Amino acid sequence: MEEEKGDFEPKIVGFTCNWCTYAGADLAGTSRKKYPPNIRLIRLMCSGRIDPMFVLKALLNGADGVFIGGCHPGECHYIKGNFYARRRIAALRTILKQFGLDNRVRSEWISASEGDKFARTMKEMAEEIKQLGPNPMRDKIL
Amino acid sequence: MKGTELKYEDLEGFFKGLLENNVVDALIMPHRVGNKVSYMLVRDKERIASPESVIFAPSFGVNAANVVKGWMIDNKVGIVAKPCEIRAAIELIKLKQLNEESVLLITVDCSGAFKNEDYAEHYPEIGNLVDSAKIKELEGKGISMREACAICENRLADIGDIIIARVNGKVGVAGLTDMGVEALSAVELPLEDKDLERKEEKERIVAEARKRLGELPRIDSVEALEEFLRDCILCKNCRDVCPVCYCKECFFDQPLGNPAGGDLLNLAELRGAIEVPANQLLYHLTRVYHVCTTCVACGACEDACPKGIPLTRFYPVLAQKVQEIFEYVPGKDAKEPLPFTTYEDEELEECLR
């Protein structure tokens, strides 16, 4: 797409739990909070469903950023899925950090009532990733 | 710990005793074939000859844990191996790929090892066992230890059921678990309180290992990673020899991880062009994630790479970073839960964003 050049618009893939962050994203919409249209969400039932391989796959396919959203710790719809998610994402980001890719992955706990936080996070993330520039993987045949 | 001191040549009687007294039904232990050291599975005690000349030999071929992976048997097998191999066995116990009750883990002090082919080639110079002075001397001659061994912090036997330590020209044998102490009693070793902690020596090894780790070239960018894996042909040998890779069918042998034919054409259509064989980077990054808590840094992956990619700089180095955030040392204790199966209510937030 034309955005490779000067006016780089990051493509961010998000993995969110159905009960909190996805609902928070809905609330951002319902309350007409504006945030840049860089994010596309993939809805899962729980952040505990997220296999870090999803994140790797998205990054290697050229996504400029990957967002992970779950319920606040202690408020998981399935009691503790987000605790496991936190460990997995922490491990994955530790690995990615070695190659400077960790900055492209961000997790946040956003509840169904935090539409504002969702919008704010999306703004921040779009901005941060603009600063990083396009994912180097974009240019690769992988 | 309870243990005793033996002369090197007494070890033969000890191992034979384990079989003779039915402490174990079989032993997996190193033996020598000419210049080469490899493992044997031995049931007839008469086939054990001068083990002291081989169990300390600085040679690494396969990780012994990989040999017994998935042996969910009732017979009892003693495994005489280096700390990294026993650590892997302990991780396999946690992963239910090895039955804790049916293995007697005997850990032998390691001085660091050479690739088995290097060892065989230079056997006349290396000999049956080495110490740090000797290693330096060999290095001077261009005979270098495996990189995994150079950065290894856990060379002294301190895990498993029984440890066999080299102390002051003798060997210290001690039981760390009830099973270990019982085994030592069964072969009628005179047991007494024995301190084989060797704290200072450990600290020295750790300091040296960290120094060597710091000297390793880093793979510090995506470009560097691509360059590092440039020659990878996706043979997946690194996986096959890895003692803690344990899937029946690897994801990367399944259609989703190893797309072929029409699936591959579809992907090529979506993305214009794709690298084949596909998923090389994904394979290594996923694999390092899969083993990041259990990797014992044995370096078997590097030895197995037909393209000579120094995988120690990738797998063990990255895994160690992850193990640090969980304050987890693989293979320390079979009772300790695996990091991905447990959690703290408040933790790791600094690693998420």
Added chain:
Amino acid sequence: MAEEKEEPEKEEVKEEEPIEEPKIGIYVCHCGINIKNTVDVDAVRDYAATLPNVVLAKDYMYVCSDPGQEIIKQDIREGRVNRVIVAACSPRLHEPTFRKTCISEGLNPFFFEMANIREQCSWVWEDKATNTEKAKDIVRSTVARSNLLEPLEEKEVDVVPETLVIGGGISGMYAALDIANAGYTVHLLERLPSIGGHMLQFDKTFPTLDCAACILTPRMVDVGKHPNIDLLSYSEVEEIGGSVGNFTVKVRRKPRYIVEKDPVTGAIVCTGCGLCATACRMKKIPNEFDLGLGMRTAAYLPMPQAVPACYTIDPEKCIMLTKGKCGKATLESTGEAIKRIKSGEVTVEEVKDEIPLCVATCGPNCIDFDMKDEIVELNVGTIIVATGTDVIDPALQPEYKYGVYPNVIHGLEMERLLAPNGPTQGKVIINGKEPKDIVFIQCAGSRNKQTGYEYCSRVCCMYSIKHAHLIKERIHDANISILYQDIRAYGKAFEEFYDRIKGEGINFRRGLASEVYQRPGSDRLVVRGEDTMLGEPYELEADLVVLATGLRPSDGVEKVVRLTKLSQSADKFFLEAHPKLRPVDTAIDGIFVAGCCQGPKDIPDSVAQAKAASSASLIYLGTGKAKLEAITSEINEELCTGCRTCEALCPYDALEFDAEEKVMRVNEAICKGCGCCNGACPSGAASMRHFRDRQVYAQIEALTEALAPPS
């Protein structure tokens, strides 16, 4: 169009094929102007039509409206489409609507998908061009997923129309009454000889000062007499199996050694006359109900209002049961004599040396020392756990000297001293005399990292204020201080009550005591601490120190955890399914929590939760059906290595290890479909229906498709 006509024939041929080739219909909604204004709906529709297996793409003003749904129905009915995508609002809003649309035309509802182009697209950005691109991406991702969907089955199980309530305190009683009044059988289990719980130990209740016994005992009688309530007092749960709709429960009824009811006719045998207690030789047994402040006999009724009003012989205290002998009578002689009395062979008088005093005095002849444990098996559709609370051990704060000085007591002991049915008949007497200077220390045990009870117990502020008032009523010149860190008067009419009591001359001082010690040579206590309001130390003399101890889960909680596999929160109270929205549900369908076992509560909150739990139970009992989650996990045995990682993670214990085959198995009746197992399984052996790896991968591929390097 040509394709459409060919499809049905293909179907005929491929009857073996479990899933037919996808024919996806996409319906792009304008949502009036909500979407249309900021997304080029026509462009999205035209783009959608080009995507794999999309056979038709339409747009409509309001797809969710009747005519909108009718378009979809018609397309399904006429065989044009077998998968449906509506690009409109959030699935959280209208997925259920459109799933019903699909069901009405015989299409499996799990072949329906929504592309959320309103909440997550048209409403959050204004630029139409970028929004349209985003909407296309979302649709592309949805189509990729739709192509890989599988039909799922929503199963139902029958519900046994009975409930087990564990715990006969105020919560358990109210839960039981509601369900029983609705016409269903309730088994109400209480481990003590009588129901009633802690509330019966109170004198008055805050803030209204209702007499606790006066409002509680009629309800206890209701429970005892209710035809639909099977009261299992003096009983414990031994085993719980099964799942929602049909739990199998084993209950152990402990022997009372006094026959409560005729096993055949059900007629009351023990009349509760109490002659056995009067006759009993063992008279100095600390009474649990009075927290040891009063005494009882070995044959006893825990309190006068007990339900059932049946006496119990304490097997640990009765010398006949512990030593086999009471007076001249032995177990054998007693057994023999009772038989002969019952047959009319002899009179009580004739064998009076062969029987203990209690037997001799018992008119209905209901004492039976040979009574044994009895195991009762129940089948119930739902379970309500209401196991309540106990007092935190005040000795955990040794600086307050509880257990060292007799005039340091805790809040529940104060209740007993105030209660007219208590050991002092409601007179406040300590060390044999009426105390004048009384100091309350708040937050004893609670809100304290050292004791391990970090939470606020929610009732202690109000009960201390109530105590202060009740003491003032009895001892007009009492000098009462309440040492607090915060007064939490959060409930209805609490603040007003606090205000009123402040006006009664009670001295409220901010700053908890740091220590309590006895003035040498007297039984007067000195309470020292720092007033954090004035910033100066204080030293108060007291005849009585009352520790406002907090609440902890009751002693039986570990056992219930083991039996039910319910989770506990960090504070060890039972964990509800969601802290805000599902406060009485638990992780296990069909098991609910009520009252203080879920967290400290006052009486109205406990009753409210009990009624909520009964209402939640009644949904199952009333419909007679329990829906099982269709989106559950599945194990591919070919891939499973039996590493049991998933078993360790599953919040519901839905995964069990098959030791024979060395693979995991999913109990689909329990699985809730979170997918934690799938997220952890390295080989993908654990696979989450409807969110399978390949379905998620397809979405990732679709969303990153446009990011391929320019060729």
